[in-house]
Amino acid sequence: MTAMGRTAAVFAAVAVLLVAGCSSSGDEDAPVPQDSGRTGGQPDDRKVNGMRGMTLPSWNTDDYGSPQAGTYLRQIAATGARWVTFTPTWYQDRVTDSALRTTGETAGDDSLRHIIRLAHEAGLKTMLKPHVDLVKGGDRAEIRPRDPDAWFADYERFITHYARLAADTGVEQFAVGTELAGTSGEGGRWSRTIAAVRERYKGPLTYAANYDEYRSVPFWKDLDVIGIDAYWPLADKATTDPARLRQAWQPIAETLAAFSARQHRKILFTEAGYVSQRGSTTAPYSWTVSKRDGDAEQAAAYDALLAAFDGKSWWEGVCWWMWDDWPDSGETAKRLAYTPHGKPAEQVLRRWWAKPGSSGG
Template identity: 30%
Template sequence: MTWGWTGVRGTWATERAAESMQLMADHGVNWTALAYSALQDTAQSTEVRFRDEPTVTDDEIVWGIREAKALGLKVCLKPVVNVADGTWRAHIGFFDQDVPGEPTWGEWFASYREFILHAARIAEAERCEMLCIGCEMVRADAREAEWRALIADVRTVYTGLVTYNCDKYQEDRLTWWDAVDVITSSGYYPVDAWDQQLDRIQGVVESSGKPFFFMEAGCPSREGSPARPNDWALPGGPSGAEQLRYYEAMFAACDERPWMRGFMLWDWPARLYSPAEAAANTDYCPYGKPAGEFLRDAYRARTGHGR
């Protein structure tokens, strides 16, 4: 389960955050992605301001790792870049060929490298089992040389598993999967499309020889969301039944694929709503909803602890 997004300063390392993580662990979870974002101003800015507010501090990140490990969870540290003006990070991009006076991929990757290496050093010091070096960077995915160089640099300071979280439908488009240890993607596929998409992903897994899991997957508890699980702003009333229907279909389809290693489900907030508020909540978190009970039973049935 992903925990703590978007990593807003002041929301981690609190009693409320500790209670949230404990309740997440109680659902049979045995891995967590501690996900936090740093901002750049626009999709064409070249500075990732990871030391500034609202990004969580290093102390908060260390707290999150240690809290998770104290609960027996394995940790994937997941630093992510976001755009302050609301543009989706998939659209971060620059000219293919450098032009004098225009921002460049080289300038952006230099700043992004600093951000990721900083996280890698924390992950190494705190013995995180995995580090995710990027998330849904669709326009940047084609910059193979830069990603390979970044991964090589990460490996000089971090000795755990390295992964990259590509966006949905991009699994068979990346050309540098051999550089990471684990292939992961955002599996927000329509409820009736799982078999078709898993067939496609299976080809990637077989040709690469790499382990695979969904670094993100899930569905809002909202009417209509199973058909568009990636649309967090889709209009619709609250529906725990719809979220449960999606979870059941997703788990059933993935259970048929022996190469599928599991999910880092989306998501569990540091500031968790109360049980009384669950029925009216339309977000991704399954806490207090039918999908939460299903998740607990499913994870515990598979391993005795979680998936």
């Protein structure tokens, strides 16, 4: 999901996962396959059936190094979360371009190392989920470079940079891409890119496919877990009825279960989220559904997702989009934004994630 001003009511855009993900084995307590470099608290040892995660995106170079970083991480951990995802972002000008670059909105490497260390000290596992966005706004899913060879060469430079950083900092899971539907059909090129990532990072890998993209991704066999940004519309009009929303999830869950079985991999919701606006469940991917308060609808949607997937053996959990914006960077008022912080949806998370052994727990 990208920032509203950067994509103007994005269509299921992320801003990514870290997938605050799980390992491909589904065991939250499996050893990290490389030195984590932690110096502080550790995640608790309770067994859970899936990931409990929250995304903390960055919109500026020094966000992750700001004084607010530690506060946000403590707040996230207090919900019962065990994972946090970070989303360093590079940019290209147009969907047909082949060159990626950093901008003033790209998280600085030092700030990223800083917040990963703080997360580990707060007892949170981490996922790095690098994003590509467009300087002048638009949907990253529409990126279709005129020169695919040049684009993939530059993309490999970008993604392996973060793979090395992830390895150096003990990041527990890594996403090789997010919602790049315009290129994700290029199976051979993506397989080579994934191989280059594996040379540098030895932990579990995923790709965060949009909910309308995942079935056409040809390279799941190269990854450890299937990542989906789960922005399925669940209603044709505003509703605060969790039972109705759970019912809407049922055919989706059946389809996902069958897909997981065919691919021999579990499915992680690398993103899921709802603005606290009336009608958010009709278009979960939109930052601008309405200007009317929708706290109750957001809370119902959180509850319905966790109830619909709780205990399903093929489901690896969820990373919610997103925690608070950084001071002075939010383009949507907090009362209407995706964050559950200080809203009824946060209490829903606390109830679910306090349940030992639950997939939200």
